[in-house]
Amino acid sequence: MPPCPEQLWMCSHHLRREGSDPRLVVVGDTHGQLQDVLHILEENGPPSEEVAYLFNGDIVDRGRHAVEIWMLIIAYKLAFPRSVFVLRGNHENDQMIARPFKMGGGFSEECLSKYNHAVLAAFQRMFKRLPLFAVVAREIFVVHGGLFRSPGVTLQSLRELPEGDWQRNYPNPLKKDEIDRGQAWTRNEEILFDALWADPHLGSGSKRRLPRKKLQIKLPCPLAFGLRRPFTVPLQRKNVGNAPAQQTFDIADIGEGLRIEAMSQERCETERLKEMAKLYLDGFGGKRFCLCCRNTEVETVSGVRSAYTRFPESKLKACGVAVDASGKELGLIQLGFHDTPGDWEIPSCCVCMNATVKADECHVERIVVGAAARGKGLGTKLLNWAEDRARERGCKTMFLEVVSGNPAKKLYEKHGYVTATSNFGRCMMCPLTFCVLGHVYADTMRKPLS
Known part of the structure; x- marks a missing residue:
């Protein structure tokens, strides 16, 4: 009979003989x-x-x-326990997990919408039994939060942490009456808090991150956790993207948990489509195709809904939506390729x-x-996401149009875009504007992809 879920993760496996371990x-x-997850698999x-x-933690919430x-x-764990x-x-x-989705939680709500309280309680028991650290090939120390x-702190001291400590709840392991008495954290509780919550930073040593009492620690650090040699890489989930280990990115200024999804x-x-509308x-899309007058909210919502509900999947995947931890839309970028429908706001007869x-x-x-x-x-970040998608499709050039006088043109120039040709075809869409301004209303900018 297979073990119950909370027992699955407690054993330490030494994989096959050296030289034959899996990737x-x-x-x-x-x-x-x-x-x-399915894409990663x-x-x-x-x-x-x-x-x-x-899996280095934070499977739930959001x-x-x-x-x-x-x-x-769990199914894969039962099939391939090692x-x-x-x-x-x-x-x-x-x-x-008790927090609502809008506060970065939501797992309790999700679980109870699908199953009963007994299933949620089983998940909670399992979470408390999950290990906090892993060592790969005696060289890589893996932890969710930080140092x-x-x-x-040595590997031996980590292994000797009492179960009563590492199975308690964080960020605050103390009970209410202990907090009321002003009781301080123990050394073990500080170690476990940092293992789950600490962030990396680019300075030296450690510092507190305000307004929250989170700790920030510089990476990389030489770590001799009682091994024959220091660890090569302390691996954390806070190390974002494809950057080298010593580089970190702090996105707290626009909401921790920011992600761009297709x-x-x-x-x-x-x-959510209404929020995207x-x-x-709020931006470029709130103007009519001639860029001379704004749409109303009703017109914009109607236009977005009409376009995106009929777009094929290839066009949808070419739209990146930036959302924060609560799922709130912060920005978006829409791409067009040779085999996807054109810009839905510009009539085909006006495309030059x-x-x-x-x-x-x-x-x-x-x-x-x-x-905001x-x-x-x-x-x-949106431009980087767009260029990654373009490279995946084998594109060699990116191009865009920017309205004359738009401050965003400086961002595009900083990102490597250069003004290519004056779009005379577009200026003819609104010749009165051309006569008044004395120059084209929108410039085309291009960037070669390496």
């Missing part, structure tokens, strides 16, 4: 995004004798499919030759950053 894939912060292969997975992700992980491992993240605890403010049919069928109204997308080109039809997120680097 290890480390996955962090899936946060209920089932499509991301498709790209790297499912768990097997040849491929092992280490997204609405964490239950399905857990069912998938090829699936899971560490605990700061969201795998009672305090975090420790307390000196002299537009989906599911979003088109919900009220408001972004159009310069706006025709060739097979090796990608057209940035629009990029919008909501007022402007000036905080989101536009650059």
